Amino acid sequence: MSAPAMTAIQHGLQSCGVCGLLSRPAPGHDDGRCPRCGEALAFRKHGSFQRSWAFLIAAAVCYIPANVLPVLTTTTATGSDSDTILQGVVLLWSPTGWPLSIIVLVASIMIPSAKIVALAYLLVSAQRGSVKNAEQRLRLYRMVEFIGRWSMVDVFVDTFTAALIQLQPLMSVAPAPGLFFFAAVVVFTMLAVESFDPRLIWDAASSNEVEYA
Amino acid sequence: MPDPEAPIPRAPDSRVVSKKRTRFSLVWFVPIVAAVAGAWVAVTRALSEGPQISIVFHSAEGMEAGKTKVRYNGVDIGTVTAIRLSDDHRRVIATADMAPKTESFLAEDTKFWVVRPRVSGANITGLGTLISGAYITLEIGSSKEEKRDFEALETPPVVTGDLPGRLFVLKTPNLGSLDTGTPIYFRRLQVGQVASYELDKDGKSFTVQAFVRAPYDQYVNPDTRFWHASGIDVSLSASGLNVKTQSLLSVLIGGVAFETAANAPLEPPAEANTVFTLYADRTEAFEPPPENPQVYQVIFNESVRGLTPGAPVEFRGIKIGEVTDVRAQVDLRNFAFSIPVTITLDPRRLGVNIIGRGRGLDLAIVRRRLIESMVAHGVRAQLRSGNLLTGALYVSLDFFPDAPPATIDWSQTPIQLPTIPGQLEATEATVEDVIKKIDKLPLQAIADNLRKSLADLDRTLITADQTLHSTDRTLVSARGTIDNANSLVGPNSPQAQQLTNTLQEVSRAARSLRVLSDYLERHPESLIYGKKGGPQ
Numbered sequence: 001m002s003a004p005a006m007t008a009i010q011h012g013l014q015s016c017g018v019c020g021l022l023s024r025p026a027p028g029h030d031d032g033r034c035p036r037c038g039e040a041l042a043f044r045k046h047g048s049f050q051r052s053w054a055f056l057i058a059a060a061v062c063y064i065p066a067n068v069l070p071v072l073t074t075t076t077a078t079g080s081d082s083d084t085i086l087q088g089v090v091l092l093w094s095p096t097g098w099p100l101s102i103i104v105l106v107a108s109i110m111i112p113s114a115k116i117v118a119l120a121y122l123l124v125s126a127q128r129g130s131v132k133n134a135e136q137r138l139r140l141y142r143m144v145e146f147i148g149r150w151s152m153v154d155v156f157v158d159t160f161t162a163a164l165i166q167l168q169p170l171m172s173v174a175p176a177p178g179l180f181f182f183a184a185v186v187v188f189t190m191l192a193v194e195s196f197d198p199r200l201i202w203d204a205a206s207s208n209e210v211e212y213a
Numbered sequence: 214m215p216d217p218e219a220p221i222p223r224a225p226d227s228r229v230v231s232k233k234r235t236r237f238s239l240v241w242f243v244p245i246v247a248a249v250a251g252a253w254v255a256v257t258r259a260l261s262e263g264p265q266i267s268i269v270f271h272s273a274e275g276m277e278a279g280k281t282k283v284r285y286n287g288v289d290i291g292t293v294t295a296i297r298l299s300d301d302h303r304r305v306i307a308t309a310d311m312a313p314k315t316e317s318f319l320a321e322d323t324k325f326w327v328v329r330p331r332v333s334g335a336n337i338t339g340l341g342t343l344i345s346g347a348y349i350t351l352e353i354g355s356s357k358e359e360k361r362d363f364e365a366l367e368t369p370p371v372v373t374g375d376l377p378g379r380l381f382v383l384k385t386p387n388l389g390s391l392d393t394g395t396p397i398y399f400r401r402l403q404v405g406q407v408a409s410y411e412l413d414k415d416g417k418s419f420t421v422q423a424f425v426r427a428p429y430d431q432y433v434n435p436d437t438r439f440w441h442a443s444g445i446d447v448s449l450s451a452s453g454l455n456v457k458t459q460s461l462l463s464v465l466i467g468g469v470a471f472e473t474a475a476n477a478p479l480e481p482p483a484e485a486n487t488v489f490t491l492y493a494d495r496t497e498a499f500e501p502p503p504e505n506p507q508v509y510q511v512i513f514n515e516s517v518r519g520l521t522p523g524a525p526v527e528f529r530g531i532k533i534g535e536v537t538d539v540r541a542q543v544d545l546r547n548f549a550f551s552i553p554v555t556i557t558l559d560p561r562r563l564g565v566n567i568i569g570r571g572r573g574l575d576l577a578i579v580r581r582r583l584i585e586s587m588v589a590h591g592v593r594a595q596l597r598s599g600n601l602l603t604g605a606l607y608v609s610l611d612f613f614p615d616a617p618p619a620t621i622d623w624s625q626t627p628i629q630l631p632t633i634p635g636q637l638e639a640t641e642a643t644v645e646d647v648i649k650k651i652d653k654l655p656l657q658a659i660a661d662n663l664r665k666s667l668a669d670l671d672r673t674l675i676t677a678d679q680t681l682h683s684t685d686r687t688l689v690s691a692r693g694t695i696d697n698a699n700s701l702v703g704p705n706s707p708q709a710q711q712l713t714n715t716l717q718e719v720s721r722a723a724r725s726l727r728v729l730s731d732y733l734e735r736h737p738e739s740l741i742y743g744k745k746g747g748p749q
Binding site: 050051057059064181188191195 | 240246247250251254255258
């Protein structure tokens, strides 16, 4: 970035996060609302770092049981089996089924962990006021935001399977505790992304001390 | 570039909504809750982790890591997680994760075994495993010590510790068709099983562990007899053919039966692990054991073919002992062969109640006097045929008042009882006598006479035949004569015709005579004057 861009905050204006309307902040310390759409206004999202970190930590905490605990319990005539996500990947791995195995591996293990790492990087770099690679970081943020909802595919597959395969007494499938943690990981990362204010990325670049966060 | 300080005039004022702000964001509860939930799950998982055990098998047939369960009374209490070969490749070591709080199952003497479909003589077990696959089950030991490394049993134990009942020890020289699981019968009701058996160290007998279920174990008391109920017991007696069996199953696979003698005094049930003798059959089991047996010797000078050790010694049909030894001896002074037979007598079996026994009188002396007086009254030992078909002999003691007097030499050991020749010998002598008499008969003369008489008879018969022939001829001539006579008197014969004509003439003559007589009646004068009127 050659020159710091002009920002609304430098002009004492607040922009609406929904409709984009610029407005003057309310007098005093009270929060204002967008005169057009009624959205709460702030120079930057309140407690963005704090909320993002909180959700991110929650997601990271949930990520461990999500992968350690079984997500699916299969009961057949010969007994019952509980499989974790990784066991599922191993189970699916066969000369013909490997693409499916890779899909599960990418969607269920790599993407959630990548999201957590990416968000942590974004938060740390923004808090340290790094000015490097602001554009790439913004692109990373958008990617994380876009990809977030797709991680729910695993949860959907699980719930569908559990609902469809109920061939009592021959075979039945039930969700196991790991699934709830996995869903929590997805939800918490989405909330963390939602809480993060991407404008913080270039605040540092605009060489203006940000004290609203 | 506009002055950053100057406000943008057209920008509208934002609406004012007052809101309380807190320093500490409530959002931090989210990771805390997540951490608590995660920690809680981790703790429950850790608590639900049971002990890990290893079981050594001979073969992992039917077992699969991650699938094979450890079950107790049908409840899963663990899963086999890994199966590997031992370092020497001879055995299989299965590692199993047990359910939490199963430490109490893992006593020092807990026994593990694999449940597979099994067919043994008496029962079929583990059919369910055909579908569900093999599983490991266990019998909880009673030891207080815990253990984690076990050695599995090859075959499931017949008797599990939690089954109420008692184990008894049976001693038998012959295992027969007994096997682990062989049923035990009480009055033909199956009340237990053979739990195990082993050959004693001396190799002479077997020790059989027999398990009798509650409540039937109370019928086993110290007086109870056990016997082999295997197969069919066929006996032929004077009352007919006797076939005795236990249940059909025991006929096929053998069994053990026990019973207490009906007249036995009521006794408290036997303690567990009481040692009993396993008899060969029911009769043997209830035979009273010999008490204070007395050994005698009887010497026979005849063939003892058919007399074997074990043959009975009977007194007037009552079995009072048995033959224990039969051998031959020779007296070199006169080269006389004799066969001393050793017999054991159980005086109690005689059923003689000794009464009037004086105080302080030794029982041995009483017996001695008894035997002395018996011999004085003619009691002798004799060989008799017990079975005409098999030629089995037995020793009989009976009264022979005509027997030559005998005395007993009490200084000898064993004491010899006097004998007389056996029935068989006497019979042989009689038969020989008869044969000799037959031999003395003048058979040749009798035959000659007989032949002569027969020749005479032949001649007589020929004469008779000739006589019969002439008689025949006479009869033929007689018939010719009769035929002639017949033709003379026949209705169409000329004689008859002539007779008829003659009779007609006579009739006409008679009529003429009547006419004459009528005329004479009316004209009697005509007799003198002749007929008047002349001819008419």
